[in-house]
Amino acid sequence: MNAGGEPSGSSVPDEEWERFLRDSMTGAANAPREPSARARAVARRMREEPAGAEGWRTYSLARPGPSRKKRWYMVGLLATTVALVILALDPGRVVGWFSDSNRAEKPLGPESHRPIQAPSAEGFRQPTLDEPFRDSPAARWANGTAGITVPEARATGWMSRAQVERALEQTRDFLAAANLDPGALHGGHPEEAIALINPHQQDVQTYLKAAFHSPSEQNDPLLLFSRFDASRVRLVGDVVKTRGRITYLEGERGALQVTSDVTYVYPVAPATGGDEVVRTIVRREVVLSWDDPAKVITEPGTFSLVSYKVDMTNGGCDNSTGYLTPPFGTERAETGAGPDVDPYDRSTSMSERTTPDEGCGTATRS
Incomplete structure (x- = not known):
């Protein structure tokens, strides 16, 4: 039945x-x-049914082929087998399939405030000359100055709204000249950036002269500028990924005090050739003051430096050469003695991040 x-x-x-x-x-x-x-x-x-139609109890004598369901089963079994082989040989590739491998096509929005946590892990594949930001959170970041969020201007201290807007634009210009300018990145003198610093701020001018003439731990140009030795390092492509923001408030004597907190990601390779790619990651916090010329000796269109902090990954530990020195080959096996650090974690302030007494840390990823 x-x-x-x-x-x-x-x-x-x-x-x-x-x-x-x-x-x-x-x-x-x-x-x-x-x-x-x-x-x-x-x-x-x-x-x-019309006359002569095939009777409902009759059957075709032709041998049926495998059913569609069976054929799909066979294809699925083959695909599963291939995936298992790839998983055994290259687990990072399979992890990339099930992670959001298309995140590079979904750029992050502007950073309007400090994030509450570090970005999630993207994968384990190494960067390449064709994909220098592969499996890096920076793949979703903007390029160059587009990744630096500039707030809306409002009248502050001695400045009108229009003056604040102009000062914020010039602050971003300084960050670009100090950290993104191709000439400066290849070891040149960052003249455009230095031209925006108050020439009457004597202690800073003394530091700048010493830093480029005879760099040392105390007078290190890397505190303010990103530079590579072109005879040793070449940049991969022409894109530097950035993420950060500019904020401002009224400072001393009615000045406009501007703070920038930006992370820069530089993919680099040995200048002598080869396909090894290393990502040098630099996070900088620079506080500057656009002073009231009626109260502070300054020049139009320049600012005074208040403070500057830097945190570097793959830039050289205890480095006093005046250049970022990314590790290549066997050098990459060397680790610092300090704590583990995630260079993409922007959830902590630079004051919490920079601990000079702990020595060079170990980056958890790059």
Whole structure:
């Protein structure tokens, strides 16, 4: 019996079955008043089918091929086998399939405030010349100055709204000249950036002269500028990924005090050739003051430096050369003695991040 209570097969001859159907439709005395569902369906089909149509009890003699379901099963089994082989040989690639591998196509919005946590892990694959930001949170960051959020201007201290807007633009220009300018990045003198610093701020001018003439731990140009030795390092591509923001408030003597907190990611390779790629990551906090010329000796269009902090990954530990020195080859195996540090974590302030007494830390990723 089938699920509906009807026989699963029939031993009634064809002639008897057809006679039964004709009697049912003509109202013979011995025919059932209410034919079964099966009888009704067959009778309807007999009426509708044209003469010579294939009978509902006949079957094709052609050998059926494998069902579509079976074919899909075979394809699925093959795909699963291939995936298992790739997982054994290259687990990072498979992890990338199930992580959000398309995040590079979904850029993050501007950073309007400090994040509450570090970005999630992206994967484990190493950067390449074609994909220098592969499996890095920076893949979703903006390029160059587009990644530096500038707030809306409002009248503050001695400045009008228009003056504040101009000062914020010039602050971003300084960050670009100090950290993104191709000439400066290849070891040149960051003249455009230095031109924006108040020339009457004597202690800073003394530092700048010493830093580029005879760099040392005390007078290190890397405190303010990103520079690579072009004879040793080449940048991969022309994109530097950035993420950060500028904020401001009224400072001393009615000045406009501006703070920038920005992380820069530089993909680099050995200048001598090869396909090894290292990401140097630099986070800088620079506080500057746009002073009221009626109260502080300054020059139009320049600011005074208040403070500057820097945190570097793959830039060289205890480095006093005046250049960022990313590790290549066997140098990459060396680690610092300080605490583990996530260079992409912007959830902590630079004051919490920079701990000079702890020595060089170990980056958890790059």
